[in-house]
Amino acid sequence: MYRSNEIIEIFKIINIPIDITKYILHMEKIDNLKKSMNEWYLIKIEALSYQQKQFFGDINRSFMLHDIKSINGNFKELKIYRNTFLRNKIQNKLDCAIIMSFRF
Numbered sequence: 678m679y680r681s682n683e684i685i686e687i688f689k690i691i692n693i694p695i696d697i698t699k700y701i702l703h704m705e706k707i708d709n710l711k712k713s714m715n716e717w718y719l720i721k722i723e724a725l726s727y728q729q730k731q732f733f734g735d736i737n738r739s740f741m742l743h744d745i746k747s748i749n750g751n752f753k754e755l756k757i758y759r760n761t762f763l764r765n766k767i768q769n770k771l772d773c774a775i776i777m778s779f780r781f
Contacts, residue, residue, distance in 0.1 A: 681702050688698040748754045 684702060685695060685698050748758060
C-alpha cells in the first residue's frame, strides 16, 4: 500500500474528510519539491565551486613550478620573492577596497 493511501485511511478513522487529506498531501508534495530543488541548487553551487578550485589549482600549480625554477633553490631569492608577493597581495586588497567604495 502507498503512503498516501495509508494516510488517507488513518485520517478516515479520525473522521477527517478525504478532500482535506488530499489537500494536505498535495501541500506536503509541493513543500518536498521546493526543498529538493533548493538542495539540488546548493549541490550545483558546491560542484561548480569545486570545479573552479580544481581548474585554478591547475593554473596556480604551473605558476608555482615556474616560480620554483626562477628561484633556483636560493632562500634569499625566495624571501625577496615572498615579500614582493605579499606586498602585491596587500596592494591588491587596498585597490579592491577603493574600487568597491565607488558608487556606480
